[in-house]
Amino acid sequence: MAYHQIDPEDLPETPDYPCDRRGISDAAELVSLHAATYEMAPGEQLPRAYHYHEQREELFYVVSGPVHVETPEAEYVVDPGEVFVAEPDSPHRAFNPADAETSARVLGVGAPKTDIAHPYEPDD
Numbered sequence: 001m002a003y004h005q006i007d008p009e010d011l012p013e014t015p016d017y018p019c020d021r022r023g024i025s026d027a028a029e030l031v032s033l034h035a036a037t038y039e040m041a042p043g044e045q046l047p048r049a050y051h052y053h054e055q056r057e058e059l060f061y062v063v064s065g066p067v068h069v070e071t072p073e074a075e076y077v078v079d080p081g082e083v084f085v086a087e088p089d090s091p092h093r094a095f096n097p098a099d100a101e102t103s104a105r106v107l108g109v110g111a112p113k114t115d116i117a118h119p120y121e122p123d124d
């Protein structure tokens with residue numbers, strides 16, 4: 001058996017990311033599950049691009065916020081304590097609006113761990 005107790009604040013930030021991302025999956029040696037924490041200052045977004053996954057189910061638990069999620073159909077406002085789920089083939093982009101008063105924090109999980117994010121162009 002193996003267990004891990006991790007403080008994401010002790011993990012390094014992911015380089016070249018649009019917000020403060022701390023990868024839990026590698027630190028915990030997870031094989032099947034992607035997990036990370038994200039902190040978005042006003043004007044920052046969570047993903048590198050508006051995207052979708054072919055297989056991955058993604059879940060965002062909002063710790064503090066709110067967090068806005070853009071989809072082709074609507075823009076959702078996800079409040080602290082709420083969860084947003086994106087099923088496979090569902091384009092989305094989570095962000096903290098430029099006019100937000102505070103940073104937003106999210107715990108993101110997804111499975112399978114390795115499933116390439118495909119860019120989504122809203123005009124397509």
